[in-house]
Amino acid sequence: MRKGNVVRASEVKTLFVDETYSSKMLIDRTNSATQNVQINMGIVAPGAKHADHNHPAEYDELYLIMKGEGVVRLDGQEYDLSPGDVVFIPGGSYHAIANRSDTEELVIFTVWPKHPEEGANFVYDQRIQEWGKSYVTIHD
Template sequence: MAKGTVVHAAEVKTLYVDETYSSKMLIDHTNSLTKNIQINMGIVAPGAKHADHNHKPEYDEVYLIQRGQAMVRLDGVEHNLEAGDVVFIPGGSMHAIANRSATEDLIIFTAWSRLPEPGANSVYDQRLKEWGKSFKTIDED
C-alpha cells in the first residue's frame, strides 16, 4: 500500500526569488510518492505585481488564494480575488498575479498537473540551482 505524505509548511525552507516573491515547495516527487503533482506555497509582497507569462501547453496550473487580496490576469482579463478563490490556468495561457494590498502579504498555493522539466518553471529551476534539489526543510542548513 502506498504511503501518504504530511508536510508542515512552517518546517519547509523558503526560497527567496526576489524582493517581491518567495516560495516553499510543499509536495513533489522528492518528498512524496507523486509522479504527477507539484504544490507550492507562494508569498507575494504587498503591492507586488508580476508580469504576464505563460507555460508550455502541457502544464496546467491552479492558484488557490489562501490569504489576502489578489488580481489575476488570465488571457488579458483581470479578476479580483479573495481568500478561498481558485483559478484554473490552462497550459499556454498568458497570466499574471498582483497583490492588491499595500500592507499585507498575499499567500497563494499553486498546483501543477505534472512535474516541471528543466526550463518549464523558473522558480523550480532556481530552487534546483541554489539547493541541488526542489524540497528542503529548515533543519537542512
C-alpha cells in the same frame, strides 16, 4: 501501496525569488510518493505586481488563494481574488498575479498536475540551481 505524508509549511525552507515573491515547495516527488502533482506555497509581497508570463502548453496550473486580496490577469482579462478562490490557468496562456494590499502578503498555493521539466517553471529551476533539489526543510 504508496504511503501518505504530512508536510508542515513552517518547517519548509523559503526560496526568495526576488523582493516580490518567495516560495516553499510543499509536495513533489522528492518528499512524497506522488508522481502526479506538485504543490507550492507562493507569497506575493505587499503591493507586488508580476508581469505576464506563460509556461508550456502541457502544464496547466491552479492557484488556490489562501490569504490576502489579489488580482489575476488571464490572457488580458483581470479578476479580483479573495481567500478561498481557485484559478484555473490553462497551459500556454499568459497570466500574472498582483497583490492588492500595500501591507499584507498574498499567499497562494500553486498546483501543477505533473512535475515540470527543466525550463517549464523558472521558480522550480531556481530552486534546483540554488539548493540542488526542490524540497529543503529548515533542518537540512
